[in-house]
Amino acid sequence: MPDDFVYAGLDIGGTNIKYGLVDQKGKVLLKDQRPTMAGKGAEPLLHLVTNISERLLFHAAEEDYEVKWLGVGTPGSVDSRTGKVIGLSPNIDGWQGMEIGRILSERLNMPVLVENDVNAMALAEFRFGAAIGYQSIVCVALGTGVGGGVIIDGKLWRGANHSAGELGHVSINPDGPECRCGSRGCIETYCSSLAMIERTKTILTHGLSPIFEEILDGTLENLTIRKLFKAVKKGDEIAREVIEETAAYLGTGLAGIVNLLNPDIVVLGGGIAEAGGGFIEAVTAEIRKRAFVSATEHLRIARATLGNDAGFIGAAILGEAVR
Ligand SMILES: [Zn+2]
CATH class of the missing domain: 3.30.420.40 (ATPase, nucleotide binding domain)
Structure with a gap:
């Protein structure tokens, strides 16, 4: 794996979408956030997530970072094999059933992995945080x-x-x-x-x-x-x-x-x-x-x-x- 390989991820929260690029040692290279505006519904949220993802990947390209996949954390149960939200997501109307993984992957032309947000948090603490x-x-x-x-x-x-x-x-x-x-x-x-x-x-x-x-x-x-x-x-x-x-x-x-x-x-x-x-x-x-x-x-x-x-x-x- 080349040294300039970086991770790219988004965390869709009820209030904000947080996102960033992370190097292989867990150092955050770039991070930012945008209001989720969950009240506007699932389709506008999907556009926002796509928009943020594209900008994140573009920024990585500008810096000559290689990104192999994009990861997305979202409230609710997620079928991680298909990237589909299968459980209820409070605060986001119509999010249940949303095939985030498939849709984003087609638009971004790269693998997109989706997981429940707290499962993602657990993985982060396991790999780079309190549970190393x-x-x-x-x-x-x-x-x-x-x-x-x-x-x-x-x-x-x-x-x-x-x-x-x-x-x-x-x-x-x-x-x-x-x-x-x-x-x-x-x-x-x-x-x-x-x-x-x-x-x-x-x-x-x-x-x-x-x-x-x-x-x-x-x-x-x-x-x-x-x-x-x-x-x-x-x-x-x-x-x-x-x-x-x-x-x-x-x-x-x-x-x-x-x-x-x-x-x-x-x-x-x-x-x-x-x-x-x-x-x-x-x-x-x-x-x-x-x-x-x-x-x-x-x-x-x-x-x-x-x-x-x-x-x-x-x-x-x-x-x-x-x-
Ligand atoms: Zn309960």
């Missing part, structure tokens, strides 16, 4: 939803129908809140940023604590996940309880997954994991309290290191992962 050197990895993405990606013995675990890794929809309470997946009490219904904000709001309707009063300018509607973590750092008791409760829910679910898979490492990524406030430490304590000693003895629990770049980096290296 480990073989069995559970990757958790904590954001407006809760996603997961599983790598077993160095290989992405896709399952029988490309649906594996959805750990946000492991239920930890049969009578818990209704989930968008149709079940109840899924990890996502407790640990997504939306769920955390809702729980905090419910408690604060009885009156704002002095710290929240200051952070929210007296208006509960101003509450965001960032402000919740800000309140924790300022020592707010309610905020601390919400974070600890969330960590306990997540740790409970993950303890089961750790017992099932006995991974080397659990990587926690996304805004909530990166916010600090003792969250990861609390999740770790809960997993260790609940899972088998034999399953946690050598277990590492770490924060993701590639941040927002993980999705497009993981997508970019898909051609290696499927070989």
Whole structure:
């Protein structure tokens, strides 16, 4: 493989499409992002993705980089053999059934590999991030939803129908809140940023604590996940309880997954994991309290290191992962 061979990848998120070129050591050579404008529907989004891909490949050509394939990460389950979105993609009307791989490959005249976005993130952390050197990895993405990606013995675990890794929809309470997946009490219904904000709001309707009063300018509607973590750092008791409760829910679910898979490492990524406030430490304590000693003895629990770049980096290296 020539030295000037580079990887090219796109990560289609609910808010932004992030994309870039990555060298063989994982160094990002170029990156940028554009608003997804998911509300405009699937066809305009496909045009945007094609447009970004062409510019990315043109830039690579300008720099004399060789690109062998393009990788794309997208929400929803993806048939990675055909590049077709087979699962529901919240926020993008008509995206389910979209044959991104085939359409892009025909337009760009090169192989295009498509994968679920959190699976791509897991691959990136495995190859260039927090999980370098480990073989069995559970990757958790904590954001407006809760996603997961599983790598077993160095290989992405896709399952029988490309649906594996959805750990946000492991239920930890049969009578818990209704989930968008149709079940109840899924990890996502407790640990997504939306769920955390809702729980905090419910408690604060009885009156704002002095710290929240200051952070929210007296208006509960101003509450965001960032402000919740800000309140924790300022020592707010309610905020601390919400974070600890969330960590306990997540740790409970993950303890089961750790017992099932006995991974080397659990990587926690996304805004909530990166916010600090003792969250990861609390999740770790809960997993260790609940899972088998034999399953946690050598277990590492770490924060993701590639941040927002993980999705497009993981997508970019898909051609290696499927070989
Ligand atoms: Zn669910």
